[in-house]
Each structure stands twice: as structure tokens, then as C-alpha cells.
Amino acid sequence: xxxxxxxxxxxxxxxxxxxxxxxxxxxxxxxxxxxxxxxxxxxxxxxxxxxxxxxxxxxxxxxxxxxxxxxxxxxxxxxxxxxxxxxxxxxxxxxxxxxxxxxxxxxxxxxxxxxxxxxxxxxxxxxxxxxxxxxxxxxxxxxxxxxxxxxxxxxxxxxxxxxxxxxxxxxxxxxxxxxxxxxxxxxxxxxxxxxxxxxxxxxxxxxxxxxxxxxxxxxxxxxxxxxxxxxxxxxxxxxxxxxxxxxxxxxxxxxxxxxxxxxxxxxxxxxxxxxxxxxxxxxxx
Ligand code: NDP
Numbered sequence: 001x002x003x004x005x006x007x008x009x010x011x012x013x014x015x016x017x018x019x020x021x022x023x024x025x026x027x028x029x030x031x032x033x034x035x036x037x038x039x040x041x042x043x044x045x046x047x048x049x050x051x052x053x054x055x056x057x058x059x060x061x062x063x064x065x066x067x068x069x070x071x072x073x074x075x076x077x078x079x080x081x082x083x084x085x086x087x088x089x090x091x092x093x094x095x096x097x098x099x100x101x102x103x104x105x106x107x108x109x110x111x112x113x114x115x116x117x118x119x120x121x122x123x124x125x126x127x128x129x130x131x132x133x134x135x136x137x138x139x140x141x142x143x144x145x146x147x148x149x150x151x152x153x154x155x156x157x158x159x160x161x162x163x164x165x166x167x168x169x170x171x172x173x174x175x176x177x178x179x180x181x182x183x184x185x186x187x188x189x190x191x192x193x194x195x196x197x198x199x200x201x202x203x204x205x206x207x208x209x210x211x212x213x214x215x216x217x218x219x220x221x222x223x224x225x226x227x228x229x230x231x232x233x234x235x236x237x238x239x240x241x242x243x244x245x246x247x248x249x250x251x252x253x254x255x256x257x258x259x260x261x262x263x264x265x266x267x268x269x270x271x272x273x274x275x276x277x278x279x280x281x282x283x284x285x
Contacts, residue, residue: 003027004143005057009050009073011038013118014087015063018147019044021122022061025146030056034073051077059140061147062086063114067098079107083136085144087112087128092158092165099132099157110136111157113164114147122147129153131160173253174199180253184244214275223269223276230277231270234261 003026008019011033019042022029029044032053039046047053054060054077062070067090084107086098095111102109110132120126126148130137137144137152144150153159178195182188201208217223237258244251260277263285269276 004059004140005030006143007031007047007053007057007060008044009033009053009060009062010064010069010088011042012063012065014114014121015061016042017118017121018061018063018087022143022146025122027143027146028057032073034069050074054079054082058082059143060084062088064088066090067094070098071101074105077105079105082107083140084109085112085130085140086110087114087147089113089164090161092161095131095157095161108133108136109157111160113160113167115164115167116148120148127151129160129163131155132157176253180244180249183249184247214273217273217275218278223273225271225273225276228273229271230261230274231265233274234258234265234270237261 005028006022007030008015008022009032011019011031015031015033016038019029019031019039023043029042030047030053031039031042031044032047032050033039045056047056050073054074058081060082062084063086064070064073066088067086069088070084070086079102084102086109090098099109099111110130112131113129114121114126115128116123116126128144128148128150130144130150130152131154134152134155137150141150151163153163178191181195182191185191198208202211203209205212237254240254241251241258244254260280264270264272264277264280267280269279
């Protein structure tokens with residue numbers, strides 16, 4: 001095979017799918033998982049120990065619960081000349097420490113945040129935020145592309161998780177707000193088309209294209225209030241909370257939004273636009 005050898009460490013939902021995807025793409029693939037038996041049926045070569053798995057390939061892709069699992073798994077492994085692509089979730093600071101940990105053992109760590117669930121791995125639309133050595137990413141780009149598009153976002157190892165967590169925050173906040181609103185209405189299917197239109201309109205250019213409009217505001221620091229200022233929105237957000245309260249529902253998320261608006265209003269941002277909230281985000285209460 002002209003495809004380079006790959007080792008996959010961690011065979012949970014993500015890692016096992018990655019291993020299967022590398023095998024399907026013709027990569028000689030070696031795998032290891034803490035709990036034995038998970039290599040069955042993947043079509044990859046199971047290694048008896050993590051150290052043996054690392055010895056089998058220069059490229060090591062890791063997908064475990066967090067970086068603590070890597071510290072445990074690879075404590076005795078020789079990482080000399082190895083390039084580790086760890087696609088596990090953890091905090092940016094942990095990724096920086098992990099980069100030093102791997103370097104002390106002679107290896108190179110590239111951190112990554114993979115932006116799809118298991119069925120999306122290697123499928124159109126799949127992509128991974130990578131951070132750390134740009135050379136290492138470039139050198140193994142064809143291999144990495146088997147998992148999805150390769151987006152190198154910075155040499156600071158923390159950047160991959162920063163982008164990953166930035167996107168997760170939007171994913172969760174958007175969908176959870178939908179759960180709240182669908183529960184308030186009592187019929188999700190009734191509400192869904194309105195939500196779908198709003199999400200599309202927000203992302204496109206037009207009078208409702210607030211993603212681009214407010215991006216300009218964020219980047220220039222000018223937050224025009226106009227006839228839809230923060231004070232008015234703070235009052236409106238309080239009415240949203242009241243609607244949930246009257247319906248006997250939880251108000252954690254709408255209440256948090258209303259509290260942020262109220263804090264902005266009290267701090268003197270009432271006449272400004274929605275994007276003035278970034279000043280409060282930069283100054284935690
Ligand atoms: P799973 O829970 O399915 O798998 C976790 C893996 O971590 C298992 O292989 C487990 O081994 C291993 N593990 C846990 N603790 C240790 C340890 N102390 N030492 C060695 N191995 C350990 O998780 P996923 O596959 O879903 O997720 C893997 C990573 O990918 C996570 O960081 C997750 O946040 C991230 N991710 C997940 C997505 C998803 O949709 N699932 C999407 C994007 C990223 P064992 O079998 O022995 O328990």
C-alpha cells in the first residue's frame with residue numbers, strides 16, 4: 001500500500017469509526033484500547049500494549065475521553081520520532097501541557113478538535129481543527145484528510161480546542177434554546193419551520209442577516225442601538241422569562257439571557273445595540 005501506516009489509540013465510538021475509516025481508505029492500521037476486545041471486527045491489527053501500538057506507526061491518532069487518558073496510556077511508550085494527533089476533548093491549557101509532555105518524550109503532539117459525531121467521520125462536511133506544528137500537519141495531510149477537511153488554526157496547541165469549544169457553545173446554545181421554545185409552544189413540529197427560516201436568515205445576507213451585521217459590529221466595536229436598543233431587549237427578555245414561569249417551566253437558560261441583558265442595561269448600555277454585550281463578556285461579574 002502507498003498509504004502510510006496509522007495507529008489509532010482509543011476505540012470508543014469515535015476511535016473505532018476512525019480506525020474503520022483508515023482501513024477502508026487503505027491505510028495499514030494498528031489499534032489499541034484500554035479495555036480489550038474493542039478491536040474485533042475493525043479490520044485493523046490489534047496491538048497487545050499501547051507502547052507496541054505506538055511502535056507500529058509513525059502517525060498515531062488518539063481519541064480518548066480526555067488527555068488524562070493519554071498520559072496514563074502512553075506513560076511507558078517510546079514516542080521518539082512519533083507524530084501524535086490527539087483528537088480528544090480537553091481544556092486549552094491541558095493541551096499546552098500535553099504538548100510539553102509529548103515533546104519531553106521525543107514526540108510531536110498535534111492537537112485536534114473533530115467537528116462531527118461518529119457517523120460523520122470521513123463524510124462530506126467533516127472537518128477537524130488542528131493546532132500545533134504546521135509542518136507535522138502538512139507532512140501528513142493526505143492521511144488526516146481521510147477523517148475530514150484539515151483546518152490548521154494556529155501554532156498554539158490550545159487553539160484547536162478553543163475553536164472546537166467555540167463551535168460546541170453555539171451548537172448547544174442554539175439547540176437548547178430550541179428545546180426551551182418548543183416546550184413553551186408545546187408542539188415542536190409547529191415551531192420547526194419558523195426556527196429553520198430564522199437560522200437560515202441569520203446566516204444569509206438580508207435584513208435579518210445579523211450574523212454578518214453583528215460581526216462587523218464586533219470587529220469595529222461600534223454597537224449602534226437605534227430603534228432596537230439593549231434596554232428594550234432587556235424588557236423583552238424579562239417577558240420571555242415570565243412566559244416560561246407562567247407555563248410552569250424551567251427558566252435557567254432564558255433567565256441567564258435576561259440576567260445578562262439586565263446587567264448591561266444597569267451598566268449603562270441601554271441605548272446601545274445587542275453586540276454591546278461583548279463588553280460584559282470581557283468583564284465577568
Ligand atoms: P467513548 O466514551 O465512546 O470512548 C472513550 C474512550 O476513552 C474509550 O476508548 C475508553 O477506553 C478511553 N478511555 C477513557 N478513560 C481512559 C483511560 N484512563 N485510559 C485509557 N483509555 C481511556 O467516547 P467517544 O469516542 O464518543 O469520544 C472520544 C473523544 O472524542 C472525547 O474526547 C469526545 O469529547 C470527543 N468527541 C466526541 C464526539 C462524539 O460525537 N461522540 C464528537 C467530537 C468529539 P475503554 O474502552 O477502556 O473505556
